[in-house]
Every structure is written in structure tokens, then in C-alpha cells.
Amino acid sequence: MSMNRSVKLKPNAADLLIVAAVLLLAALALFRFFPGGARDGAQSAVVSIDGKIVERLPLFQRAQRSYTANGYTLRVSVEDGGVRVAQSDCPTQDCVHTGVISRRGQSIVCLPARLTVTIEGAPDGYDLVVGQGVAE
Amino acid sequence: MTSTRRIALCAVLAALALTFSYLESFFPLALFVPLPGVKLGLANIVTVFALYFLGASSALAILLVRCLLGALFAGNASALIFSLLGGFSAMLVMILLRRCRIFSIFGVSIGGAAAHNCGQILAALLTLGNAAPLAYLPVLLLVSLLTGSLTGLIAALLFRSMAHFPMDHI
Amino acid sequence: MIRRIIPLLMACVLLTGCAQTDTDSSASKTVFAMDTIMTLTVYDGARADALRAAETELTRLDALLDRAAAGSAVYSLNANGTVRSEELSALLSTAAEIARESDGAFDPTIAPVLALWGFGSGNVYRVPGQEELAAALDTVGMERVTISGAEITLPEHAQIDLGGIAKGYAGERVRAIFAAHGVTSATIDLGGDVCLLGNKPDGSPWRVAIRDPADRERYLGVLAARDCFIVTSGVYERFFMDNGVCYHHIIDPATGCPAASGLVSVSVVCADGAWADALSTAVSVLGIQDALALRERLRQSVPFEFIALTSDGRVCYTDGVAGTFTPDGESGYVYEPLC
Incomplete structure (x- = not known):
């Protein structure tokens, strides 16, 4: 049993193909999951527990919420157009350390509580409208 | 190499891989990517080495042992899915890239590192049940360029120095 | 070379892996019924047949429930004080149940009071006097409508208007x-x-603005x-x-005057059409607190949600x-x- 003699130990031009592919994928992911990237007035923080959306908090309005999920309690705070986990009794504290997020596509994840906070932009359109508005 | 020697070597490499996964837990990756369970993938050095030196089946065995024992030592079953998905994605992509024969060990390990991080994001997606972790994919892919180059470099240096030893007598 | 490229391609596929879905073609029809324009849009199944059958049904329901159309069951009921119709009797039973659950906040016998204010058909808007209002209110009370099998009987002077439930019922039928x-x-x-x-x-779910x-x-x-x-x-x-005073058409059956619940607009989400329709009126009359209590009472039988805009924004x-x-x-x- 011996090493394959044909092993290439020096980086070559073909490797650049792989680097390019990874960069392309990163760019695609960036483009796909940060569509606008910028802050805009109609964003909301979508709070999910166990993959199910429990609440959409508009970012334009201050709010304090407490969520209890899988044995942990997290306090989520919306202020100044951003959202953060202000307090959590989870062991990792990663959610608290993430700090404030305010741009579309950003998210806070608390794995122990299986809770996520993701920022979504304004709903991109609708299929139907209810309410007739002022009668003509 | 006799099968006994092969098994012993696999065990040593598995232990080394475990050490790497333990050491990389000290790297504060959580500052950039707050997804517990996501790792840099330094243990892939062992996977790259084993893949080239012992072949795919032994490398897979080492990977499996590393993932299972790692989860056991960490006492954390949810970390298992991260390391399994990350490790096996990396392994699969590296086997395929290596078959192409045109890429150097650097290209192969960069591809493996990228796949490793994609696999971990997939694990986070499955664990959480929503798309939130996808937001960390771009940064993790960029990180994989660095870790992939690093593992490639270490493996290349290793093979270069080993070229002076008569392999058949291990 | 090809043998080397294929694994590479496979690796790339593994790295990206995405899916795209196509939307199916739809068929739609616009129907004028119940004093409004209805738009039916169907995305699968026997589209053309479904739309044709739905239009026929809506025309039939219009002829059954329109109180202004001579010959409709509701017209006969109001004119003669009694009518035989299994379908109308079933719908009125539902209406009576909603009236009971909502403490009369929804009540189809409010028609004479509506007419007094000019919210009936073809009337002139005006603020009614105390006495005529009291007289009209005396005829209101869904509990006094007798439903026995297919036979419906109204108390003297009572009038029925199903405007607050008919559209929801029609939607239920079309569904x-x-x-x-x-x-x-x-x-x-x-x-x-x-x-x-x-x-x-x-x-994905429908997005309704x-x-x-x-x-x-x-x-x-x-x-x-x-x-x-x-x-x-x-x-x-x-x-x-x-x-300088605004008088609107959502009349509180308790007072006979426009409801002063502080709600400008109420959207009710409910699995049942007739209930959704009637509950939107009931919630508008009741206001937030009483509507929440009603929602709690109905939690087991007819769960519903609502989104309400208050007059203070x-x-x-x-x-x-x-x-x-x-x-x-x-x-x-x-x-x-x-x-």
C-alpha cells in the first residue's frame, strides 16, 4: 500500500476553478438571502419556534416580547429599527451575543431553544385584497 | 501494509481528528457565525490525509468514528448531525473532485471545506426547521476558502516530507 | 476528459441543489350577484365545469336570498310573514345561533331599523326620531323568529335582511x-x-392584503x-x-343607532363562510373587549381570528x-x- 504517485501537491490552475465556484456560490447565497441588503421601513422581525412562525414584529415600532421555547425563556426587544435578544437563560448565549440585527436576511438563532428571529422585507405583493375602502 | 497496521493507523488518525475537533472548539467562530455546532473543519486535515494515503473506505471509517466519539465526548447528540452532515458532505465532494485528477490537493481540500460548511448549514436548517441559517452561508463559504487552503497546505507539507520515507515499511 | 468532468459536475450539483416550481394555469370568471362583483379563480380540477356550476349556483342563491327581488324566499317571508324553504330555514337557524352567541350583536331582523336610517335599498338617509326608532326596535329579535322544519314564521312587523350573512353563505356553497x-x-x-x-x-399560502x-x-x-x-x-x-355628525350603517341592535364600538374596520378570519360574514358585523358592533370574549366562547365550536382598525389609529x-x-x-x- 503506497501513496498514489500522481498526487498533485502544488496548487495549479484547475484549483482556481474550485475557488471560483466557491466564490460564485457565496455570491449567489449573498444575493439570494440578502435581496435588498438595505434597511427599509416595512421590515418585520419574524420569530419562529421549532420552525413555526409565532409572531411578526414590525421593526418600525418599539416592542418587548417574551418567548418560552423548549424550556428556555428569551426576551426579544425591538427598538430603533432593529431587533435583538435582550436576555436568554439558554446555556450558549449565542443569541444574546449576536446583538442587534436590522437588515433584511439577517437572523438570530438560539439553537437550545430552537428559536430564530429573521428580518423579512415588505411582503412582495399579494394575491387578493379584502376591504372595499371608502364607497364611491 | 498489513490489516493490523492499517487498523492501528486508522485509530491513531481518528484520535488525531478528535483532537483537532476539540481544539477548534476554542476558536471563537460563534462571534461571526452564531450557530452553535458549526465548526471550522480543521479535522478535515485528517480526512484529506486519510483519503490520499489510505483510500476512501478507511477515510470514511475514520470520519464515522470521529463523529460518533466526538458527539459522545461532548455529550451532545445534536452536535452529531452537524459533524455527520458536514463531514460526509466534505468527504463526498473530495472523493469526486479527486477522481477528476486535474485538481491539486489544495483544490480538493477547498472543495471539501466548502462542502463541509454547506453540510453544517444543512444540519442547522434541519435542526431549526426554517431557513434562517442560510443567512450565514456566504460568510461560511468565504471562511472555507481559508480553512480549505490551510488543510491543503498542511496535507501537502505532510506528504512532501513523507516522500523521504519508504512507505511500504510502515 | 468527459469521465473527469462528470464527477466535477456532480460535485457542483451537490453544492448548489435548488428547485423551481411552475405555477399552474388558472381559469376565472366574473359573476354579478348579491349586489356585487364576484371573481372566481380556479387553479386545478375540472375548471370550466366548476366555474359554470358556481355561476348557476350564485344566480340561484341571488334569486333565493335577495329581499328586493319579488318572488325570492326572503321577499315572500317579509311580505307574508311566513315561508316554506328548507335552505332558508337552515341558513336562518345558523343566523339565529350567531345572534344568540353574539348576544344579538348580529341580528338579521334589524332590517326595519336600517330602513329607518335610510340604509335599506332606495331610501333617503336621515336621522330617525326617538319614537319611530323605539317602535322599529320593538320588531327586532331573532329569537322571536319561529323556525320549525322548513317553515319560517316572523312576528308581526318583523323584517329579515340576510345582507350580513348571505355572501358568506354563497361563498360556502361555491366552495x-x-x-x-x-x-x-x-x-x-x-x-x-x-x-x-x-x-x-x-x-404556499395565499397572500391577502x-x-x-x-x-x-x-x-x-x-x-x-x-x-x-x-x-x-x-x-x-x-x-x-x-x-357634522357621521352616521354609519353598522347599527347596534341594542340601541338602534350606529355602533359606537370604536372600530373602523374589522376583518374576520374563519373556516366557515356564513359565520365569518356574520361575525365581522358582530365584532364591529361589540368592540375589541367583547369580541375577545365572544372569540373565547366560540373557541371550541367556531374558532375565528380578527384584525381590527380602531378609530384612534x-x-x-x-x-x-x-x-x-x-x-x-x-x-x-x-x-x-x-x-
Whole structure:
């Protein structure tokens, strides 16, 4: 049993193909999951527990919420157009350390509580409208 | 190499891989990517080495042992899915890239590192049940360029120095 | 070379892996019925047959429930004080149940009072006097309507108007017809109210924008929903001004006057069409607190959610839609989830 003699130990031009592919994928992911990237007035923080959306908090309005999920309690705070986990009794504290997020596509994840906070932009359109508005 | 020697070597490499996964837990990756369970993938050095030196089946065995024992030592079953998905994605992509024969060990390990991080994001997606972790994919892919180059470099240096030893007598 | 490229391609596929779904073609029909324009859109099943059957049914229901059409069951009931109709009797039983559950906040016998204010058909708007209002209120009371089998009997002078429940019932009927034609994805726009059948063809829920009554170009927000009715009632739909006072068409059966619940617009989300329609009126009359109590009473039998705009600029919504209602940041309102 011996090493394959044909092993290439020096980086070559073909490797650049792989680097390019990874960069392309990163760019695609960036483009796909940060569509606008910028802050805009109609964003909301979508709070999910166990993959199910429990609440959409508009970012334009201050709010304090407490969520209890899988044995942990997290306090989520919306202020100044951003959202953060202000307090959590989870062991990792990663959610608290993430700090404030305010741009579309950003998210806070608390794995122990299986809770996520993701920022979504304004709903991109609708299929139907209810309410007739002022009668003509 | 006799099968006994092969098994012993696999065990040593598995232990080394475990050490790497333990050491990389000290790297504060959580500052950039707050997804517990996501790792840099330094243990892939062992996977790259084993893949080239012992072949795919032994490398897979080492990977499996590393993932299972790692989860056991960490006492954390949810970390298992991260390391399994990350490790096996990396392994699969590296086997395929290596078959192409045109890429150097650097290209192969960069591809493996990228796949490793994609696999971990997939694990986070499955664990959480929503798309939130996808937001960390771009940064993790960029990180994989660095870790992939690093593992490639270490493996290349290793093979270069080993070229002076008569392999058949291990 | 090809043998080397294929594994590379496979690796790339592994790295990307994405899927695209196509939307199915749809068929739609616009029907004029119940004094409004209804738009039916069907995405699968026997589309043409389903739409044709639905139109026939809507025409039939119009002829049954329109109190202004001579010959309709409701017209006969109001004119003669009694009528035999199994379908009308079933619908009136539902109406009586909703009237009971809502403590009379919804009551189809309010018709004589509506007519007094000019909110009936063809009347002139005016503020009625105390005495005539009291006399008209005496005829109101769904509990005094006798329903025995198919036989319906009204007390003397009582009048029925099913305007607050007929559209929802019609939506319910159309939904049943669609289902019988193998339709699993469809929308029924009942002229400002909607019935959603299943999901969108791509599997995602329908996105329903709730119009801001103060500005036709703006929305209170967007609700993601499936398999339900969303019915909106608003004081802005019909009103008149007299001596600087605004009088609107949502009359509180308890007082005989326009409801003073502080709600401008109420959208009710409910699986049942007739209930959704009637509850949107009931919630408008009751106001937030009493509506929450009603929702609690009905939690087991007819669960419903609502989104309400108050006259002081708050958009209040129940916890059942907190995860599916996306407030619109440009509306200028304050959003307040109800717990």
C-alpha cells in the first residue's frame, strides 16, 4: 500500500476553478438571502419556534416580547429599527451575543431553544385584497 | 501494509481528528457565525490525509468514528448531525473532485471545506426547521476558502516530507 | 476528459441543489350577484365545469336570498310573514345561533331599523326620531323568529335582511361546488371579502392584503392564509353626515343607532363562510373587549381570528394571526397584538 504517485501537491490552475465556484456560490447565497441588503421601513422581525412562525414584529415600532421555547425563556426587544435578544437563560448565549440585527436576511438563532428571529422585507405583493375602502 | 497496521493507523488518525475537533472548539467562530455546532473543519486535515494515503473506505471509517466519539465526548447528540452532515458532505465532494485528477490537493481540500460548511448549514436548517441559517452561508463559504487552503497546505507539507520515507515499511 | 468532468459536475450539483416550481394555469370568471362583483379563480380540477356550476349556483342563491327581488324566499317571508324553504330555514337557524352567541350583536331582523336610517335599498338617509326608532326596535329579535322544519314564521312587523350573512353563505356553497369538481386550489373574491380554497398552486399560502379604509392605495398589512374566509366589515362602507355628525350603517341592535364600538374596520378570519360574514358585523358592533370574549366562547365550536382598525389609529390582531399577519410599515398605524 503506497501513496498514489500522481498526487498533485502544488496548487495549479484547475484549483482556481474550485475557488471560483466557491466564490460564485457565496455570491449567489449573498444575493439570494440578502435581496435588498438595505434597511427599509416595512421590515418585520419574524420569530419562529421549532420552525413555526409565532409572531411578526414590525421593526418600525418599539416592542418587548417574551418567548418560552423548549424550556428556555428569551426576551426579544425591538427598538430603533432593529431587533435583538435582550436576555436568554439558554446555556450558549449565542443569541444574546449576536446583538442587534436590522437588515433584511439577517437572523438570530438560539439553537437550545430552537428559536430564530429573521428580518423579512415588505411582503412582495399579494394575491387578493379584502376591504372595499371608502364607497364611491 | 498489513490489516493490523492499517487498523492501528486508522485509530491513531481518528484520535488525531478528535483532537483537532476539540481544539477548534476554542476558536471563537460563534462571534461571526452564531450557530452553535458549526465548526471550522480543521479535522478535515485528517480526512484529506486519510483519503490520499489510505483510500476512501478507511477515510470514511475514520470520519464515522470521529463523529460518533466526538458527539459522545461532548455529550451532545445534536452536535452529531452537524459533524455527520458536514463531514460526509466534505468527504463526498473530495472523493469526486479527486477522481477528476486535474485538481491539486489544495483544490480538493477547498472543495471539501466548502462542502463541509454547506453540510453544517444543512444540519442547522434541519435542526431549526426554517431557513434562517442560510443567512450565514456566504460568510461560511468565504471562511472555507481559508480553512480549505490551510488543510491543503498542511496535507501537502505532510506528504512532501513523507516522500523521504519508504512507505511500504510502515 | 468527459469521465473527469462528470464527477466535477456532480460535485457542483451537490453544492448548489435548488428547485423551481411552475405555477399552474388558472381559469376565472366574473359573476354579478348579491349586489356585487364576484371573481372566481380556479387553479386545478375540472375548471370550466366548476366555474359554470358556481355561476348557476350564485344566480340561484341571488334569486333565493335577495329581499328586493319579488318572488325570492326572503321577499315572500317579509311580505307574508311566513315561508316554506328548507335552505332558508337552515341558513336562518345558523343566523339565529350567531345572534344568540353574539348576544344579538348580529341580528338579521334589524332590517326595519336600517330602513329607518335610510340604509335599506332606495331610501333617503336621515336621522330617525326617538319614537319611530323605539317602535322599529320593538320588531327586532331573532329569537322571536319561529323556525320549525322548513317553515319560517316572523312576528308581526318583523323584517329579515340576510345582507350580513348571505355572501358568506354563497361563498360556502361555491366552495362546496369547487370541491365536488376536484378543485383543490381556488379563490373566491366576493367583492371585498374572500374565500380561499387550499393553497396557491405552488403550495404556499395565499397572500391577502387588507385595504386601509382611509386610503385605497394603502394596506393595513398582508395576511398569509389558506382554507378560510376573510370577511371585512367597515363603518366606512356606507355612511352619511348630518349636522357634522357621521352616521354609519353598522347599527347596534341594542340601541338602534350606529355602533359606537370604536372600530373602523374589522376583518374576520374563519373556516366557515356564513359565520365569518356574520361575525365581522358582530365584532364591529361589540368592540375589541367583547369580541375577545365572544372569540373565547366560540373557541371550541367556531374558532375565528380578527384584525381590527380602531378609530384612534391602532391595528389590533388576535394571537392566531400573529404569525401570519405582516403589518405594513407605511400605514402609519400602531400595531397591537391581542393576547
